[in-house]
Amino acid sequence: MSHRMKSSLAVLAIAATLLLVSTTACAQDQPAPKWEIFAGYSWADPNTKLNHVPFRNYPAGLGAAGTYDFNKWLGLTLDYGGHFNSGTSGTRIPSTLNTLMIGPKLTFRGEHFSPFVEALGGWSRLAPDHFTADNRFGFQGGAGIDMNLTQHWALRIIQADFMYAPHRFGSGGTPGSGVPKTIVRGTRLQGGIVYMAGGGEQAPVSASCSVDTSEVWAGEPVKATVTPHNFNPKHTVDVDWTTNGGKVEGKGESVTINTTGAAEGQSYNVSAHVTDPHDKKAVASCQTSFSTKKRLPPTITCNASPSSVEQGGSITIHSEASSPQGGPVTVAVTSGCGASGQGTDVAVDTSNIQPGSCNVTCTVTDDHQLTANSTTSFSVREKPVVQPPPTLVLRSVYFATAQPTEKNPNGGLVKSQQDTLTGIASEFKKYLAVKSDAKLELEAHADPRGSDAYNQALTERRAARVKSFLVDQGGVPGDSIDTRALGKQEQLSADNVKQSMEDDTSLTAGEKRRLQQNMRTIVLAANRRVDMKVEAPGVPSQLSERRYPFSAADALSLIGGREKPKVAPRTGTRKGPARKGTKSGTRRKKKK
Structure with missing residues (x-):
């Protein structure tokens, strides 16, 4: 990179630094003019060569620009720069450079300084001595700082721009003959006077007051706030608060009104007087109000x-x-x-x-x-005397093996079990007359033989058969009966059945001994049952007694044998041919 190029970049870096510092330090809003007219001195260095011979810089130049401002930030600038030199300076080429460009300009307006940046494009004319002038489209962009003197006048302290234009000169002064491009990558520095016209005048100072609530209970606080307008934001204003509705607490632009002691149902005023201690002409006042509520009974x-x-x-x-x-x-x-x-x-x-x-x-x-x-x-x-419901005598009912069948779901109940259900139906109807919300729950069981699915379906038929008998033959309301089919889930053990036989007073000691000799069959029969339970609000539950009907005439049908009991064999045996109707070597015992 050439020394001149480094110098140009250094100038631009300084300008950018000044722009950043000024933008940070000068943040006050100022009214924007409509037009800005600049005129001043301009120095430029094209920083280019023609046939490897460098150009001279331009110590004599004129800069002028006009800007139309759309708002306080953005404007459109038309910029002219004319730069001249003459004579010779060693091997450097004298020339003239004229530019006329247009583009946007962004200004950061402050109280004393207004930095700006711009990016322009347009006409660039470079005319070296002894060569025909070359006109090209060029570009320039940079930044500057204006120091505000009055509302209409400002001093442009410095403006630094980078210039770019791809010129070409041919041999003998004819453009475009194959000679390498003479590309301007230069620097322009300007300074001068800026005239600003149009735009708004500085608005007069004013103030507005407000309260956070327009109606409060006496004793509740009210927050009052004043907002100054068009005062110098760099100056701290003084605010004097007054009110006839209590006591002002605090200082500054926001205070609290303590309404303790204020009368109910009244309206009160709050006033603020704002002054700038650095500007005696900057004075404004405002007023707002609030009222107290009148308390009503609950x-x-x-x-x-x-x-x-x-x-x-x-x-x-x-x-x-x-x-x-x-x-x-x-x-x-x-x-x-x-x-x-x-x-x-x-x-x-x-x-x-x-x-x-x-x-x-x-x-x-x-x-x-x-x-x-x-x-x-x-x-x-007066609480009526309620008669307690009668005590029910419930007994479980029993089925023969595989009864009722799928083909005949309404069968399977032997006469003794029908008689038991008839008595239960009669007693339960009397119970319902006293406790109408009572429920008779039926729980059907099966012995463990067979698959789970088979036994589940079988117990569903048993529960349904008992319910249909109680409803159809016994006259019990169907909605007072609930059923559950438990399959073979809940089995009575041999000990349970043996204890039940021991507790059965209708069996003699001998009958109990003979039954225990066929315990496996008896346990199977005892599990083919439907248990019953009565539930009623406020009354203890009543469960059916699990007593197998051994003394019933059809007991053997339920157990799985014949109607008449089988005669037990004698204790002794004798050799010889068997008697008719007996097995060899075995004699029948007499029926007891």
């Missing part, structure tokens, strides 16, 4: 739910209470019958309240001791 309504109960029942006294001011309230409930309490929901136990009507008064009190009342009533009925 409101209340109450009711009893339910409005009538039997003695011993519970009643809730519910109140809807509030303060128009939104403050807290308390509620008290009183009566002549003993019902009392605090709060919006008061539970009343009528166990110790005599039958009859009871009048209740509900009183609400707010945080300023203002009160209001509401009344309601309820009645207490």
